[in-house]
Amino acid sequence: MKLNKKYKDRLFCLLFGNEEYKENILSLYNALCNTAHTDVNDIKLYTIDNVIYIEMKNDVSILLDSYLHLWEQQSSYNPNMPLRGLMYFSKMYDRYIVEHSYNIYGSTLVKLPTPRYTVLYNGTSK
Numbered sequence: 001m002k003l004n005k006k007y008k009d010r011l012f013c014l015l016f017g018n019e020e021y022k023e024n025i026l027s028l029y030n031a032l033c034n035t036a037h038t039d040v041n042d043i044k045l046y047t048i049d050n051v052i053y054i055e056m057k058n059d060v061s062i063l064l065d066s067y068l069h070l071w072e073q074q075s076s077y078n079p080n081m082p083l084r085g086l087m088y089f090s091k092m093y094d095r096y097i098v099e100h101s102y103n104i105y106g107s108t109l110v111k112l113p114t115p116r117y118t119v120l121y122n123g124t125s126k
Helices: 007-016 019-033 081-099
Strands: 060-064 067-074 114-121
Touching: 007 019, 007 060, 007 067, 019 060, 019 067, 067 081, 081 114
Parallel strands: 067 114
Antiparallel strands: 060 067
């Protein structure tokens, strides 16, 4: 019998990665960041999806309070999460720069949201 290891990932993405569940997103944000935000309209979902980058998709990303949050849910041990996070942030920053029409080759400093990376691990390996 082959187990589907993606079911926890799908549930996490459903509960925290959809516009219709912004209350859940805000609740998780407040719990992780020890804040008390109340306005769900301040949240901008920023998750990499299969439409933009076919070969890469992260779980949940949001922009809030000049921070770019990346939340990954893992049920399997993976020592490469820091590398994957770097790659996800690179794609998201590329998108951010394009969306804002920033010139990274100009003489003006381009200000980017500060990255915050959280891996929520619920596997059995230490």
